Amino acid sequence: MSTSKVTPRGLEVSINVDSLDASNAAEAKTTFKELDLQGQSRVVLNLEQVEFIDSSGIGAMLSFYKEMNQQLSLFRPSATVLSVLELLRLHRVFEIESE
Numbered sequence: 001m002s003t004s005k006v007t008p009r010g011l012e013v014s015i016n017v018d019s020l021d022a023s024n025a026a027e028a029k030t031t032f033k034e035l036d037l038q039g040q041s042r043v044v045l046n047l048e049q050v051e052f053i054d055s056s057g058i059g060a061m062l063s064f065y066k067e068m069n070q071q072l073s074l075f076r077p078s079a080t081v082l083s084v085l086e087l088l089r090l091h092r093v094f095e096i097e098s099e
Contacts, residue, residue: 001031010042020050020057032064041071048076053084073097
């Protein structure tokens with residue numbers, strides 16, 4: 001479901017699924033909880049492969065955001081994912097990076 005590497009911005013975790021939804025949100029939560037932070041205090045979720053997200057996927061990301069003490073940003077969300085984040089006004093909560 002994910003791969004990770006240390007970058008100058010922190011630990012970058014790439015979500016390697018097309019949809020982050022009810023079918024895999026529990027797996028995502030487990031993956032986030034078991035993530036080896038490799039000494040990093042900040043995580044960047046790379047969402048460029050995710051084309052669809054529902055409330056379950058949003059819930060998994062918000063849980064991880066709280067667990068990370070708000071040291072979580074989103075990298076390259078697709079236009080569809082970004083529109084959902086904006087509709088829910090979560091673009092004001094998450095730091096969203098495009099480059």
